[in-house]
Amino acid sequence: xxxxxxxxxxxxxxxGEKVFLECVQDMDHENMFWYRQDPGLGxxxxxxxxxxxxxxxxxxxxxxxxxxxxxxxxxxxxxxxSTNQTSMYLxxxxxxxxxxxxxxxxxxxxxxxxxxx
Amino acid sequence: QQQVKQSPQSLIVQKGGISIINxxxxxxxFDYFPWYQQFPGKGPALLIAIRPxxxxxxxxxxxxxxxxxxxxxxxxxxxxxxxDSATYFCAARTGGYQKVTFxxxxxxxxxx
Numbered sequence: 280x281x282x283x284x285x286x287x288x289x290x291x292x293x294x295g296e297k298v299f300l301e302c303v304q305d306m307d308h309e310n311m312f313w314y315r316q317d318p319g320l321g322x323x324x325x326x327x328x329x330x331x332x333x334x335x336x337x338x339x340x341x342x343x344x345x346x347x348x349x350x351x352x353x354x355x356x357x358x359x360x361s362t363n364q365t366s367m368y369l370x371x372x373x374x375x376x377x378x379x380x381x382x383x384x385x386x387x388x389x390x391x392x393x394x395x396x
Numbered sequence: 397q398q399q400v401k402q403s404p405q406s407l408i409v410q411k412g413g414i415s416i417i418n419x420x421x422x423x424x425x426f427d428y429f430p431w432y433q434q435f436p437g438k439g440p441a442l443l444i445a446i447r448p449x450x451x452x453x454x455x456x457x458x459x460x461x462x463x464x465x466x467x468x469x470x471x472x473x474x475x476x477x478x479x480d481s482a483t484y485f486c487a488a489r490t491g492g493y494q495k496v497t498f499x500x501x502x503x504x505x506x507x508x
Contacts, residue, residue: 283439314498319500321485321499322440375494383430385440385442385496389437
């Protein structure tokens with residue numbers, strides 16, 4: 280069974296704190312993604328990675344950075360959290376054909392609900 | 397910049413009825429159109445998908461209709477059930493890296 284896990288289900292942080300969200304997949308997928316989900320706005324892509332140490336900006340990268348040191352792990356970093364970053368954060372992974380699972384499918388983790396006070 | 401427009405935002409359907417969710421896109425480079433289903437507390441999961449060389453795809457009670465010339469596609473849920481109550485996202489993919497653009501979502505509630 281394919282699996283994407285996220286380090287926390289709920290997180291509460293203070294404005295200005297550095298926040299790390301971690302995502303791990305066990306499917307040997309090449310591609311990994313970070314989205315934020317907000318009511319009425321759907322899923323918006325923050326960053327994605329198509330290989331270890333490789334990253335590309337998505338549609339809303341401002342205020343975020345990412346790290347992918349190992350194939351199975353993709354971290355999202357909020358350098359200085361702000362209240363407008365309160366959101367649900369979803370990690371996903373997908374295969375180009377070599378990993379497990381369907382080629383054309385993104386597999387999502389359960390999400391981390393981050394609240395910045 | 398919303399590349400995939402989805403409507404309605406919410407939908408209430410009687411059990412046994414047909415649920416219809418519509419999406420429209422602008423980028424003709426999109427080559428794959430998946431629909432994802434999300435239950436509360438869970439991440440989205442692939443429900444059904446279609447490629448632009450096909451006008452319709454059916455899997456059980458779920459059907460995608462695709463109109464390439466109009467750049468529109470829709471999800472039909474036949475004989476809707478309370479267990480179908482979820483948020484549905486249409487999406488579109490361009491080229492490499494499996495990068496996908498999602499619609500804004502439709503919250504479906506099927507009432508008994």
